[in-house]
Amino acid sequence: MLNEIERKSDLEVINKSEAGFILIIASSARMLAQTARASGFKPLVIDLFADLDTQSYAEDFNKITTLAKQYLKPAVDYFIKTYQVTQVVYGSGFENHPESLFYLNSCLSILGNSPDVFIDLHDKPAFFAALNRLAIPYPCVCFSQPDEFVDWLIKPMRAQGGFGIRRYLGEEVDLDSYWQSYQIGQQYSVLFLADGLNLQVIGFNSQWATNLGDGREFMFAGIINSCDLSIEGQSRVVEWLQKLVPLFNLKGLNSLDFIDDGVQSWLLEINPRPSASMQLYEADLFKRHIRASLGELSHEPHSIAGSTGYQVIYAQHDIIIPDEFLWPEGCLDLPESGVICRTGQPICSIMSHKMQAHTVMSALLTQQINLQKRFLIHGI
Structure with a gap:
């Protein structure tokens, strides 16, 4: 402290x-x-x-x-x-x-957030109990094996990026897991700064997942700083944050994940640390994260010109990165030559910035397809 x-x-x-x-x-x-x-x-x-x-x-x-x-x-x-x-x-x-x-x-x-705050947010029974007290909706959860296994997901108590989330088919489940009902809808996140009492929204984002198999059916795949949620819907989520920030003493840069079906939104989780969406904004968020962590929340205006998207490229098969591999423009997180990437592991990531969100998504898809074609010849 x-x-x-x-x-x-x-x-x-x-x-x-x-x-x-x-x-x-x-x-x-x-x-x-x-x-x-x-x-x-x-x-x-x-x-x-x-x-x-x-x-x-x-x-x-x-x-x-x-x-x-x-x-x-x-x-x-x-x-x-x-x-x-x-x-x-x-x-x-x-x-x-x-x-x-x-x-x-x-x-x-x-x-950033203290270890105690981090622990509190990953204590799932206590976290969802707090949401009940605050009247914040979330998909139904269960901490003991449900009688029926239709439309239940199994989630690890502590995980990141969707790792370990899968459909429940009635099998035995690890003790360090819980069940949550599957909710249809578009997944969003909101990136925000907080000083323990107050908050500043940086932006709302849309994100998507991919099925990598082997218990990784909802892995984080990408995110874009564009969101078609209504103003009323965004205001409702901000009201959640106004309750949650002082309750959990959130500080620095955080993100809240939620899902919306066009009628209602449900809170999924809070990530009490800088998340991938941070890199979608040009607002000196690293320094502002530190200042907010130390109690100085500056409401600096920031404009967003166009849309920026980020996507993880996972290996579709085992590959080895060849010497002097020519990485296309827009590739990030580049592995060294000789690194072996196993099936389902991240190889690299890609980013695209365009004036329209749909052109960003198209560009990311094109980059992904072209990269995967090139990786086909480097299988092992």
Whole structure:
């Protein structure tokens, strides 16, 4: 927990034109490293991929096997000793490693939600009970095996990006899972900044999933900063946030996922960290994430010219990245030569910016098809 002196000191650091070293940790840290570098920081990166983009943005980097404390601690200790870094921003991947967040909190200033807030939001029984008290609708959930298995999904208590979500067919289920009724509709998210009491909406987004099989039927596939939800529908979601932000003491950049069938919206989850939609907006969100985490929520106007979309490209078969592979323009998160990507694993991602949302979607589809054709010749 930051005291007032530490909070002011951290604000002084980020307000400098050259903000200095900052530690970035995530399962895939490219987005945060890129935005940190663009904001004037010198990112020190720990993640699981160390892709070419991440290496180019990082002042130094360390690739580890998982974000479990036993693997994370030596890497963190190295950066503290070598660079005297004192601040850390975390991204995705800690859902199954909350102990690592508590470790980070013991030796660094976490710029984002505290470990306790992170834990509270992943305590599913308590979270949905809170939604009941606030009269916020969500698809029905069950924490014991239902009598019938029609239209139930199985969801892990702690996961990211749709991993582990699948249709329930009456089978035995891991104890660390719960059931939620399947809801037809368009999935959206809203990206927002918060200071623990107040919030600022950055934008509403549409997102989509893909079926990778083998218990990965609803994997995150892509997102675009375009949303056809009505103004009334968006206002309703903002009202949810006005209740949830102070209740959970949310700080920094967060996102809320929900689904809408054209008549009603249902809340799905809150991601208490910078999410993939962050990169769809040109609004210096990295620095604003830090300021909001430290209690300074600046309502800076930002305009959106056109639409930007982001999509993950998953391997349709085992491939090996050849030497000197020529990546097309718009590709991100590029693996090194010689890396083996197994079926269903992410290879890279793509982005497109156009004036119209439908042309963005068309461009992403074309890029995806062309990439997959090229990958066909590199199967193993």
